[in-house]
Amino acid sequence: MRERVISGDGDHQAATRAERASGRLIAGRYLLHDVLGRGGMGTVWRAHDQLLDRPVAAKELHILTHGDEEHRVRMRRAIREARAVARVPHPHVVGVHDLVEYEDRLWIVMELVEGPSLAQRITESGPLTPQHTAALGLQLLDALEAVHAAGTLHRDVKPANVLLRRDGNAVLTDFGIAALDDGEFLTTTGELVGSLEFMAPERVMGSEVGPASDLWSLGATLATVCGGQSPFRRPARPATLHAVAYEQPLLSERLGPLRPIVEALLGKSPEERPPAAVVRSALRHVAAGEVDAGPLPSATMRVGRPSVSFTDADTVTSGRGVIPAGETVPTSRHTTSLKPAHQPSSRPRGPKRLLWTMAGVVVLAAGVGGGLFLTGVLPPKEAPKTTTTSQVIQSTAGWQGITEVSVQRGDRVSVSASGEWTVDHRSKPMTGPAGYGAAIDRSLDFAKNCKVKSTSPFGTLLGRLVGAKDFPVHVVGRGMAFKASGDGTLQLRINDGDGTCLEDNRGTVTVQVSVTPQP
Template sequence: MTSGDGDHQAGIRSEHGSGRLISGRYLLHDILGRGGMGTVWRAHDQLLDRPVAVKELHILTHGDEEHRIRVRRTIREARAVARVPHPHVVGVHDLVESEDRLWIVMELVQGPSLAHHLAEYGPLTPQHTASLGLQLLDALVAVHAAGTLHRDVKPANVLLRRDGSAVLTDFGIAVLDDGEFLTTTGELIGSLEFMAPERVMGAEVGPASDLWSLGATLATVCGGLSPFRRPARPATLHAVAYQEPALSERLGPLRPVIEALLRKSPDERPTAASTRDALHRVAAGHSDAGALLPSPTAHASWPAPLLADADTMTSGRQGLVPAGQNGQTSVHTTSLRPTPQPSSRHRGAKRLLWALVGTTVLAAGVGGGLFLTGVLPLKKDPVTTTTRQAVKSTTGWQRVTGVTVRQGDKVTMRFVSGQWTVDHVNVPMTGPAGYNAAIDQSLDGAKDCKIKPAAPFGALLARLAGEKNVPIRSVGRKLTFKAAGNGTLQLAINDEADRCVQDNKGTLTMQVSVTHQP
C-alpha cells in the first residue's frame, strides 16, 4: 500500500519516524508516500510477523468539532474498506489510536501506483488498459454493493502488485449510506480532473459517479494525458462540467467505452454490466466494443452557470460558457442576488460558479495576476506529441523522428529499455547514465573519443540542433528542458561517431514527448 495522493516513493527515510513502535505492535520503517490526508509507512506487524502498510492520519484524536468530524471520517474510511473483501480492493487489518492520532493498518502492496507507472514508462495499450479496467470495475461493484462510494478514483489511487494486477486504494473521502454526510456544504474533496460532473455541480452522486472517474482514469493511463486537465483549477472545473473530453487516438478500440463513461449526465452512462462486456471485448482484442454500449437517448446537457440580471462588466476576454456555444463575447453579466427557488441542478450550476469565483479570489490574493469578473478566461490546451526512438550505439547523432521542437516547447525524454557498450570486448553493458567512475576512469586513454568530456562514456546525450550555441545535455533515465529556440532534436551515445564506434554494441529505446503551449 502506497499513498494514493502522491507518487510511489519507496525507500524515503524519515529521521523522526523510522523505528517508532505504534500501539506496541507496529514497527515503522520507511515512508512509502505522503498525501493530503496522511503519511503511509512501510511497517512490520510484530505480533503476526508480517509486513504491513500503516497510514498515519494528519489529524489528532482530540480537539474541536472540526477535528472530531475528521476523526469520524477516518473511522468510516477504515470501516468502508474493511467490509469489502475483494482481491482488487486494498485489505484493512486494523485501526488504532496512538500518539494522539489515528493509524490505519493495511495490506502492503509491493508495487507502484498507476500514476507512477504512467510517468515512468508511458501509456498502456488499449488491451492492457481494458484488463486493468475490468479489475477496477469489479472492485467498484463490490464497493457499491457494500453501500459505499469511493469518490476519488484516479491513477494515483490504483496500485500495481508484482503480478501486474490492480488494487484500488485510499477511501479517504468515501461516504457510507449509513453514516453522516462527511463534507461541509460546498466543499469539493478529491482531484478535480477525475471528479464527475455531478460532484462539481453539487448534484446527487452515486455509483455512476465512480464509473465516470474510472473512465477518466482509463483515458489517462491509455492516452497519456488527463482528458480534462487544464492549466488552472477554474478551467478544469469548467472542462469537467461543460466540455467534451480531449481523447487521444491511442485509445483505439477503447474510445467508445471511454466516451460512454464520460457522458455528462449520470443517466446516460452505461451500467457496470454493459461496461464489463465492452471492456472484455477490448481486452480480447476485438474492435467492436462500442456496439455493446447503449446509445444516449435524450442526452441532457448541464445548465450554464447562472448569469442573472444584474451588474454588467465589460471585458474583451472569453468567459465560461457551456460546451457547444460561442464563447467569444465582450460582455459578461454576473449577479450577487439569488434567483428565486432554483432547481437542484441550477443550484449546482450556481455552486460551480461560486467555486470558480472563490478560486479566482484565492489566485488573485496569492499572485495578484487575475482580474476578478466572476468568470475566468480560458486558455488553449497545450498539445503534446509523443514518440519512441531507438538510439544506436554504432551511429553518431540520430534525429528523433515524429516530433517538431519550437522555441518555448517542453521536451521530456524517458528511458524505456535497452543497454549498450562502448567496448563490447573489455567493458560491460550500461544504460543511459553511462559507466560508473571506476569504469569511466579505466577508459581514460580514449578520453578524446568523448563528445561531452564532463559526462561518462556510454551516457546518452541530447542536443537541439538550431538552438543558440547548441548545448549538449546528458539525458540519463529522464531529462526535461525548455527549448530556447526552434531546432531538430538529436540523440547519441557519448563516444565520437566518426572514429571510435567500431567496437560499440547495443541500442537504447527512449520515449520522447514535446509539449507545445499554443
C-alpha cells in the same frame, strides 16, 4: 482524496518528521520503516506487524484525535474510510487490518502492496496498450461493484489510487473520502474533496452522486492510463472545473477500440452512462484483443449540457460549494455498435476530383467566390475564447465586483477560491472560503443578524450577478460552475454584513474566475 504538493519549508519539515518517526513502534505493535507516499490527508509507511510477523502499510492520518468540530468531522471521515474498506473483502480492494489511535493521531493499518501506482507506472514507462488497460479496467470494475454492493462510494477513483501487485494485478486503495449510504455526508464544511479532473460532473455541479459517478471516474482513469494524459486536465483549476462540467473529453488516438467505452462512461449525465454489466462485456472484448467491443450506448447521442443559473430557485447547500442545475433534461438511451459506421465521402475522387478543383478555380477567377460552395465546406467557427482573471476578495469590504470580466447571458462561468479569513480576529480562528463549521458558527449566533445569507455559515464566500434584474445570492465556497441566465457583473464577498459587522474581520481570499462565451 485531493492530493496537494508540499514545497519549501513544508517539505523539509515532512522529511524531518519522517527521519524521527522511522524505527518508531506504534501502539506497541507496528514498527515503522520508510515512507511509501504522502497525500493531502496522510502519510503511508512501510511497517512490520510485530505480533503477527508480517509486513503492513501503516497510514498516519494528518489529523489529531482531539480538537475542534472540524477535527472531529475529519476524524469521523477517517474512521469511515477504514470501516468502508474493511467491509469489502475483495482481491482487488486493499485489505484493512487494524485501526489504532497513537500519540493523538489515527493510524490505519492495511495490507502492504509491493508495487507502484498506475500513475507512477505510466509516468515511468508510458501509456498502456488498450488491451492491457481493458484487463485492469475489468479488475477495477469488479472492485467497484463490490464497494457499491457494500453501500459505499469510493469517490476518488484515479490512477494514483490504483496500486499494482507484483503479478501486475490492480488494487483499488485510498478510500479517504468514501461516504457510506447510512452515514453523515462528509463535506458539510463546504470542502470540494477529490481530484477535480477525475470527479464526475454531478459532483462538480453539486448534484446527487451514486455508483455511476465512480464509473465516470473509472472512464477518466482508463483514458489517462491508455492515452497518457487526463482528458479534462487544464492549466488552472477553474478551467478544469469548467471542462469536467461542460466540455467533451480530449481523447488520444491511442485508445483505439477502448475509445467508445471511455466515451460512453464519460457521459455528462449519469443516465447516459452504460451499466456495469454492459461495460464489463465491452472491456472483455477489448482485453481479448477484439477490434469491436460490442454494443454500448452511443457516444454521439448526447443529452444537453448540464447547466445552472443564478435565477434558479435558491436551493444551494453550503456543503456543496457549487450551484445545482435548475432544470433536468430528459434523456434517452440509444444502442449502437462501437464500430463507427462507414460514411461515404461526399468528395469526388480521381480525375473527377481534379475537374471539380479546376472548376472551383475558374469560378473564383470569375469573381463569384463559390469555391467553398462547390465543395460544401464552410470556414470553421472559432472556438469561444475563455477569459480567466484572478482577484483578491477582502474580508473587510462588502460586495466586490470582478472587474476584468463581463458576464453575458449563456456564458459559462467557473470560480475557484483559496485563502483564509476570519469574522472575528480577536476570538475566532481563520477559515477558508467554505466558512466555519457548525460549532463555531453556532457560537456566533449572537451576531446572526450580520449574516448576508442566513442559511450559510459565517465566513462563506458568496456570489451574485448584478445586472438589469435582480439575481439571488448563492454560496460559492471553494468552487462553483454555472451558466449565466442574464447579463451582469459577478460580485463576491464574505458572509458577514456591512458596516460595523466587518470591522473585526481579517484576511483575504483569492479567486480565479473563467468565463467562456456561448458558442
